Amino acid sequence: MHPQPNAPDPKRFEVSRATLWFDRFMGWAIRFGGIGVIIAVFGIFYFIGKEVVPLFRAADVEPAGKLEAPAAATGVLGIDEWGELPFFYQAGGPVAFRPVAGGDGFELEVPGLEGAEVTATAYDPVHRRVALGLADGRVGSFLVEYARSHGDDAEVSAKVTPEPWFPLKSGAGPVTAVSYGDSGGGRIIVAKRGAGPDATTTVLRLAMKRGLIGAGKLTALGEVEITTELGAEPLILRASQNGSMVLAACANGEIDYFLANGAEVTKRQSFSPFDGEVPRQMDYLFGGVSIIVTGPGGEQEQWSLFRESEDAERMFGLTQTFPPLGDGDVLFAASQRNRTFLTGAGGHLSIRHSTSGKTRWEGEAEIAPAAAVLDGKGEHFLVVSASGEARRYSVEDPHPEAGWKAFFGKVWYEGGSGPVYQWQSTGGSDDFEPKLSLMPLIFGSLKGTAYALLFSVPVALLAAVFSAAFLPLSVKRIVKPTMEIMSSLPSVVLGFLAGLWLAPILETRVPSVMAMLIAVPASALVMGFAWCRLPIRFRNRFANGSEWMMVVPVLALAGWLGWQAGPLIESIFFVYQDPATGREIADFRLWWPQATGLSFEQRNSLVLGFMMGFAVIPVIFTIAEDALSNVPKSLTAASSALGANRWQVVWTVMLPVASSGIFSALMIGFGRAVGETMIMVMATGNTPVTEWNIFNGMRTLSANIAVELPEAPVGSTHYRTLFLGAVVLFLMTFVMNTVAEVLRQRLREKNKIV
Amino acid sequence: MPAQATSTDAASRPDFIQVDQFSFHYGPKQALFDIHMDIPEHQVTALIGPSGCGKSTLLRNLNRMNDLIEGVRHEGDIRIGGTSLYDPSVEVISLRKRVGMVFQKYNPFAKSIYENVVFSLRVAGRGRKTELDETVERALTDAALWDEVKDRLHDSAFGLSGGQQQRLCIARAIANQPEILLMDEPCAALDPLATLRIEDLIIGLKQRYTIVIVTHNMEQATRCSDRTAFLYMGKLVEYGPTLAMFERPKEPQTEAYITGRFS
Numbered sequence A: 001m002h003p004q005p006n007a008p009d010p011k012r013f014e015v016s017r018a019t020l021w022f023d024r025f026m027g028w029a030i031r032f033g034g035i036g037v038i039i040a041v042f043g044i045f046y047f048i049g050k051e052v053v054p055l056f057r058a059a060d061v062e063p064a065g066k067l068e069a070p071a072a073a074t075g076v077l078g079i080d081e082w083g084e085l086p087f088f089y090q091a092g093g094p095v096a097f098r099p100v101a102g103g104d105g106f107e108l109e110v111p112g113l114e115g116a117e118v119t120a121t122a123y124d125p126v127h128r129r130v131a132l133g134l135a136d137g138r139v140g141s142f143l144v145e146y147a148r149s150h151g152d153d154a155e156v157s158a159k160v161t162p163e164p165w166f167p168l169k170s171g172a173g174p175v176t177a178v179s180y181g182d183s184g185g186g187r188i189i190v191a192k193r194g195a196g197p198d199a200t201t202t203v204l205r206l207a208m209k210r211g212l213i214g215a216g217k218l219t220a221l222g223e224v225e226i227t228t229e230l231g232a233e234p235l236i237l238r239a240s241q242n243g244s245m246v247l248a249a250c251a252n253g254e255i256d257y258f259l260a261n262g263a264e265v266t267k268r269q270s271f272s273p274f275d276g277e278v279p280r281q282m283d284y285l286f287g288g289v290s291i292i293v294t295g296p297g298g299e300q301e302q303w304s305l306f307r308e309s310e311d312a313e314r315m316f317g318l319t320q321t322f323p324p325l326g327d328g329d330v331l332f333a334a335s336q337r338n339r340t341f342l343t344g345a346g347g348h349l350s351i352r353h354s355t356s357g358k359t360r361w362e363g364e365a366e367i368a369p370a371a372a373v374l375d376g377k378g379e380h381f382l383v384v385s386a387s388g389e390a391r392r393y394s395v396e397d398p399h400p401e402a403g404w405k406a407f408f409g410k411v412w413y414e415g416g417s418g419p420v421y422q423w424q425s426t427g428g429s430d431d432f433e434p435k436l437s438l439m440p441l442i443f444g445s446l447k448g449t450a451y452a453l454l455f456s457v458p459v460a461l462l463a464a465v466f467s468a469a470f471l472p473l474s475v476k477r478i479v480k481p482t483m484e485i486m487s488s489l490p491s492v493v494l495g496f497l498a499g500l501w502l503a504p505i506l507e508t509r510v511p512s513v514m515a516m517l518i519a520v521p522a523s524a525l526v527m528g529f530a531w532c533r534l535p536i537r538f539r540n541r542f543a544n545g546s547e548w549m550m551v552v553p554v555l556a557l558a559g560w561l562g563w564q565a566g567p568l569i570e571s572i573f574f575v576y577q578d579p580a581t582g583r584e585i586a587d588f589r590l591w592w593p594q595a596t597g598l599s600f601e602q603r604n605s606l607v608l609g610f611m612m613g614f615a616v617i618p619v620i621f622t623i624a625e626d627a628l629s630n631v632p633k634s635l636t637a638a639s640s641a642l643g644a645n646r647w648q649v650v651w652t653v654m655l656p657v658a659s660s661g662i663f664s665a666l667m668i669g670f671g672r673a674v675g676e677t678m679i680m681v682m683a684t685g686n687t688p689v690t691e692w693n694i695f696n697g698m699r700t701l702s703a704n705i706a707v708e709l710p711e712a713p714v715g716s717t718h719y720r721t722l723f724l725g726a727v728v729l730f731l732m733t734f735v736m737n738t739v740a741e742v743l744r745q746r747l748r749e750k751n752k753i754v
Numbered sequence B: 001m002p003a004q005a006t007s008t009d010a011a012s013r014p015d016f017i018q019v020d021q022f023s024f025h026y027g028p029k030q031a032l033f034d035i036h037m038d039i040p041e042h043q044v045t046a047l048i049g050p051s052g053c054g055k056s057t058l059l060r061n062l063n064r065m066n067d068l069i070e071g072v073r074h075e076g077d078i079r080i081g082g083t084s085l086y087d088p089s090v091e092v093i094s095l096r097k098r099v100g101m102v103f104q105k106y107n108p109f110a111k112s113i114y115e116n117v118v119f120s121l122r123v124a125g126r127g128r129k130t131e132l133d134e135t136v137e138r139a140l141t142d143a144a145l146w147d148e149v150k151d152r153l154h155d156s157a158f159g160l161s162g163g164q165q166q167r168l169c170i171a172r173a174i175a176n177q178p179e180i181l182l183m184d185e186p187c188a189a190l191d192p193l194a195t196l197r198i199e200d201l202i203i204g205l206k207q208r209y210t211i212v213i214v215t216h217n218m219e220q221a222t223r224c225s226d227r228t229a230f231l232y233m234g235k236l237v238e239y240g241p242t243l244a245m246f247e248r249p250k251e252p253q254t255e256a257y258i259t260g261r262f263s
């Protein structure tokens, strides 16, 4: 049956099932996608946060068991590198080993000590060497050597190896203090004989003589007596671990510093940290360049070797002070990995980090400790009381050098002549101390961004205005997509071009570039001025918007002339005079450092600015051009109809209306410049400098991450600091964008069109 | 020199604007065909015709606003006061100062009322405070807006009603005292009451300005114009005094249009 032609079809108000299903499906798909994005963003935050937060944690110290040491173990306390089998040595007795896992220990006699009376001991935890001084004036040492079997139930075994004895020629009486330094080939032993004003102090030089077969023989090279050079009787004697110097804390409160160099032992410096009072303790930190001294009132200080000025000798100076310790014997154990140390007095213990001056942990020991030792990895420490009770503690402090001050403040690093902002994450030697200030990198990011924007913002904005308001549509149709293609150039290609092609060219043509930078805009201005003076009859022959055809050759000519004029300008203005020979050379590269005192590098901010232009200009141009082109025609028409010329239309109508869009363009350009990595890596020298000099480079946060992340061990301070750099980068752009968005809204509100 | 008119007003030239065999092309599309008409001074001339017939095109050619469009071309000539608009010595900017324009959709700038009115003076580089103040008062008074806005001259122009904004645009167009005022459907976006006020204004303004107005509204044409031109598909079909044309259209197309048989 056919429906009536005009009869209402009841189905006409129904929605088809497929439409409903599709609508529902899309609703859920979009919800899923949206929530997924939010979760992903939070996931990233979580991951980055997880990497960064541990940097700011304090140390965690937990009791980790008890040991029974031999009674009255107040002598030497040492431990193996795995922290499993500590030993206790009491002058004259056997070396007693006690496994931390519990169970019985064992004792080993020191061979060759039979019948001798030990009157002085010292321990060097790096070589695990116990230096001994005997009542008969002999000095010597023995090594405690550990070995570990392989496999699941690995066991640590130990042996005691004696080293040769050397009778001291100078002085008389028992050896009352001894210290041993060992650089591998050459060694020194510093020893004091006797006590009181008559005590003598001697530095004994030893060397490993290579035999034909075997390990060679340790022989004495000679003795240098330093008694007369000391301010008073030495109370603490310390040879540095590498045997290059000797420090003596004397009874008159001064510390004398001797440099041991070949056959000579020369006194370099004498300093008095506590105004004539004798330090209670004096020990080297890891690396042997700094000492920690504790004064009579418990005040603890770090003194380091550094040069006051470029050509001065390295001398000790105060670089750090720590909170005072209490009364009682001062306990000290330096870490073998970094600049932390365990110290304390009167049962109170603290772990301190020398470079930052921070106390990482503080607590009371369960016993009254008389000696302490940190294991090789810094994961445990052991304290022992005078009565032979020992306690073991586990330490969790993977990032002692981290902290707000280390990342954002000035830090006085060991060997430096003052507090600085410095980034140097890796170094050549084991005792290298990483310098992790983010400030040079933040500065680098700002500098790189500033130079990139300095070059690209004027070009991009003027180009956008020109294209939106002056260029005929037919030309614009070619220019705009070309610019957009430019923005899709991979930045690694740009960086490659910058570093390997542009940098060498610009290096020799700086005056040419300067001439071009002046000649090109100047020629445009001159031409505009001349054009206005031409009679209207002549000007009317050219359609509005076709002027670019005349401008382009003029600009090209001006650019070419500028380029050619470079060498001439160089020979007039940039003449370098060789200070040695007085010869004059026209070379900007030499002139710049001489005239300004700043450096000149091939890969510099100028190269960077040019190349970043390729990355940033298209971004700013495209968005700004859109904003300008989208200014309603009704407004531009109204203003032209009121007799405004094209520039006035731009200035009075287009720019205000498009200002918020232009602002967004600048912000996106800024974001692109801050985050840009490959160009920064390849076009700049990547040196973390902190000066605005246009002729050197910088290291940006992003380039730093790209360069160093592959080398940073996962979970290390360095690794986490790189993540912190990422957070800082994010915060920088976030803050900038938020401020910009607020300003943009204001602009928009002000120039809103209803 | 154009011949002196013999009307009561000695200063009024009957052929103040001469559109002489004028054709106009937007690229390949021809929008005007051989338009020939004389527009008298100090009168209101209405352009009527169905959408797309070329009214706006003709109007925009009177101040060369069409020059801003790419690929346009013209034949014939338009003269104002005897001088061709296309004379090589004509500076378009100064032409636009002589010929003001009001658009269909009111389009004040995102500035204060005051700054909107003085815009043409500012772009002409005339920024003396007393001159600006006088101009604002005169132009707003002429545009019958002064009493309504004199207390809030420095408020945003967007705070005004639609009709007020359009009158502000008229004030802005006459601030620099042009000779000719072009209006392209000035009431199209307004309500009937606002429309009436603008029509009164137009009648008042013709003492001093030669007005060419495009309108879709027949009644508006009869109410406020002296002469009417009917365009159809780019051609001038009929042109003459308004009353005569509406009472006795000569052409059948005109009659069909004004009786509403097609729009």
Ligand SMILES: Nc1ncnc2c1ncn2[C@@H]1O[C@H](COP(=O)(O)OP(=O)(O)O)[C@@H](O)[C@H]1O
Residues within 6 Å of the ligand: B026, B029, B031, B049, B050, B051, B052, B053, B054, B055, B056, B057, B058, B069
């Ligand atoms: N910018 C333009 N480009 C191309 N064609 C146009 C343009 N403006 C108007 N036209 C065409 O010219 C003819 C006349 O338009 P217009 O003068 O705006 O008509 P009216 O104002 O009478 O409605 C129309 O066919 C229109 O499509």
Ligand SMILES: [Mg+2]
Residues within 6 Å of the ligand: B055, B056, B057, B184
């Ligand atoms: Mg129209």
